[in-house]
Amino acid sequence: MTEPRPTTLTDRIERLFQVVRRPNGDQHSHEEVARACRENTGESFSAAYLWQLRTGRRDNPTKRHLEALAAFFQVPPAYFFDDEQGKALAEEIELLGALRNSAVRNLALRAVTLSEEGLGTVTDIVEAIKRRESMRDRGE
Numbered sequence: 001m002t003e004p005r006p007t008t009l010t011d012r013i014e015r016l017f018q019v020v021r022r023p024n025g026d027q028h029s030h031e032e033v034a035r036a037c038r039e040n041t042g043e044s045f046s047a048a049y050l051w052q053l054r055t056g057r058r059d060n061p062t063k064r065h066l067e068a069l070a071a072f073f074q075v076p077p078a079y080f081f082d083d084e085q086g087k088a089l090a091e092e093i094e095l096l097g098a099l100r101n102s103a104v105r106n107l108a109l110r111a112v113t114l115s116e117e118g119l120g121t122v123t124d125i126v127e128a129i130k131r132r133e134s135m136r137d138r139g140e
Contacts, residue, residue, distance in 0.1 A: 010056040019097030037068035
């Protein structure tokens with residue numbers, strides 16, 4: 001089951017934190033992101049302010065702040081401003097997040113040379129495993 005697409009600014013910022021992670025898989029800290037945004041803009045940008053944006057307690061950041069966030073997370077600023085582009089970029093961000101997982105990346109790289117039939121077989125196997133794990137998680 002896919003997660004719903006981010007629709008609010010808070011949703012979009014939260015999604016970036018959830019998906020775009022450090023190479024070791026950990027989330028970026030508010031302080032780390034805020035520091036990079038301060039350096040990028042030269043403007044005030046605190047970890048507390050970022051937390052407020054992320055939790056919806058503040059919802060009207062400046063364009064420069066959003067551009068700094070976009071630069072940090074390596075997404076186009078349109079991710080925050082344009083609903084249609086935001087939806088398309090959300091899908092790309094999900095893919096980016098998945099590919100940062102080394103096991104997923106290794107599987108994808110091995111699958112590149114497979115035929116359409118081979119890819120279909122791999123897809124069938126993955127779907128069967130997902131169903132089995134879903135049943136196990138539900139206690140069936």
